[in-house]
Amino acid sequence: MANSYDIIVIGSGPGGYVTAIRAAQLGFKTAIVEREHLGGICLNWGCIPTKALLRSAEIYHYATHAKDYGLSIEGKVTYDPSAIVKRSRGVSTQLNNGIGFLMKKNKIDVIWGEANISKVGEVTVTATKKPAMQPQVPPPKGTLGEGTYQAKHIIVATGARPRALPGIEPDGKLIWTYFEAMVPPAMPKSIVVMGSGAIGIEFASFYRTFGVEVTVVEVLPQILPVEDAEISALARKRFEKQGIKIMTSTKVTKVEKGANDVTCTVEDEKGNKQTIKAERLISAVGVVGNVENLGLEKLGVKIERGCVVTDGLGKTNVAGIYAIGDVAGPPMLAHKAEHEGSLCVEAIKGLHVHAMDKAMIPGCTYCHPQVASVGLTEAKAKEQGLSIKVGRFPFIGNGKAIALGEPEGLVKTIFDAKTGKLLGAHMIGAEVTELIQGFVIAMNCETTEEELMHTVFPHPTLSEMMHESVLDAYGRVIHM
């Protein structure tokens, strides 16, 4: 049957399209349903375009600090917001087209429209109702359209969307979400960023680099709340040095909109109130799963706290319906979604797989300085009653860091004192988002401190700090 598949994946974000490709590799006849843009938020309005923006910010930063490297630039270094945005959109377009190519290569049918699981084994696709964010890449050629499609296995990979706080709902004009923050028509003079997770901090960093007055308001006692407290404190110090105003243990209680500004009333934990006036407010208070309008409730699929409940391998409580990625619960990260999707179809295939260990999912924040981590924070490890060994190595002790002109940062490692198991690694500083994977591999291979100590790290690299941090945990640090 033409409209009949082994697997239909709903949503073509990083979770969905990787799931579809893995399914096709395993020999399943596979289709993917997308209503807006191949590659989903990650590729079109998230991970990727923000990295493009932050790259512009980084180069701007270097250009304005050219003198530090013995260079001089004639005249003033300036920027053009629309050109920066255009570059960022171009990156997304290129990758979006790439997904179209990958679908074609793997013989995965792309069905354009909104999916509804009309019954177990059947997906009804109707024309997209949701107005797309602009600019938008058009759907690839040769997609299938509205209709009813059969599939033995239906995998929901619909992702998530920005959470809206009541009374502070984003309006796209004065109160932005990441969508609007990513395509500013012009640089605002000032912004308030509500929420200091990865999204909030990356925008704070981006706008601050271009001279915008930035205030970050965080309800929890530390910025980057999931990170190790020590790393978070170091980040805060650097941000404040850059001129970002940071208010922790503080919440935005009221927002009054003016003609071209907002007045935010904030209240700290002691009940002290004050108002902050800014041109824009970026709401970055997390994301919620896209569980609605898919027919899940009707089929009795269990949903808790806005996410589909699964068994860790994507299986829901209803046979034949699976969920992976953001919609299947935290951590809401693209790489988690990709891996979860692969595991899901491998389990369907009957391959022997284990649910992923969420303690080994790394997290990266691409602010300046970068922050990256995996595993338990020091506080969490202590909370679990583990006896630990902590190693620290600062960038100032690393030759490559000095040569790069990036002497600020820290690599921190946490080991189980009893077994030598690497429990966590936390880093702040230049390029740490590229370094963290070394520790992720170490954790997945279940190395102990011994193997890490016996590993030869190339010189001169920033990675030597990873080695030194491990050595430090066992009192053997060399360059400190």
Added chain:
Amino acid sequence: MPINILMPALSPTMEKGNLARWVKKEGDKIKSGDVIAEIETDKATMEVEAIDEGVIAKILVPEGTQDVPVNQLIAIVAGEGEDAKAVAASGGAAAPAPKAAAPAPAAAPEAPKAQPAAAAAPAPAAAPAPAPAAKPAGEKVFASPLAKRLAKEAGLDLASIAGTGPHGRIVERDVKAAQAGGGAKAAPAAAKPGAPALAPGMSDETIKKMYAPGSFEEVPHDSMRKIIARRLVEAKQTIPHFYLSVDCNLTALLAAREAINAAAPKNKEKQPLYKVSVNDFVIKALGMALQRVPEANVTYTENTMLKHTTSDIGVAVSIPGGLITPVVRNVQTKGLAAISNEMKDYAARARARKLKPEEYQGGTSAVSNLGMFGIKNFSAVINPPHATILAVGTGEERVIVEKGQMKVATMMSVTLSTDHRAVDGALGAELISAFKDLIENPVSMLV
């Protein structure tokens, strides 16, 4: 493809051995069945036979090397049509073919060659080696570094844990599951070999501090010492022992022995073909007693009782640095002369550490005789998987009372140590009574 010759495991407990001698040299042609090297362990010297044909391209472990770990690459053989030099340079097969070498006993076990032709007994079947755990002995166990360390700390044997990681690798969760579910056996080589005998918490350092530095010499345990320590701690900790002692009157036995030895036929050199000892009578008597009380000829396992049909008696042989118990099989069917000659051969080969694993594994009971040291009576530790062990004291003249009259007789005290899980008190008493009856009436051993 070049064939890798790996250090073979001669027994399930073997971890390393010494490469005693290379029988073949580099460049020698070998064919299946050729002895290529001799490997020495704590207990035996074994010949390594080739399984494939080829030319020895390179010898990687020189002879005389001590403590070569099992599965270490010891030599590379160039296969048919391969250039030995190129193979030698290549460093071996990319994917090791670990079964390139087999210890001789792994090939069809044959009757001990020393078996005297006179013995009318059927060739003893080699007792099966103790069941290996999850992995065949000697096969490399793949485990993550963390899993290895956790298993070591928990005293678990990695070989008994099923791996669920990539390619069946044992990972942290497997060790934790084994710990939680008790799915794994205790490690044969515990983290601190020999240490289990000590009160927990007494580390090597703590013990050493009790003695003045320099007042002792520290000798690392060899693997025999480790195995003795582990097995006997295991025996004393897991087997509820109880002890039954009787005195046996040897008067009739000694007379019979004299008569038997005097009647021994002589060979061309006028040497008697056998010389039966008291201990040979003891072995025979115990073997027969087990046939008379078959409920005591058993082995206790976690779920079942193994009721043995044959009387296979282990006999403790003291050798420098330890002891070993070769097993005389089918004692119930063997004559004293056969037992005697078999024991002489075993004892000689045990001292030369040339016993094969199947010659000292298994058995249903055992004899430990310290009579030659003048020991009057003692209790022995059961050697698992046996259910009993008979400790034999010296034969000495004692004053005994018989029908109200004092009398001098040669007496021998014996003590049966018994695994109460397998053999209860009355049954044990029945067994030792049967033994006493046989020893005191040696003629009854003829039937």
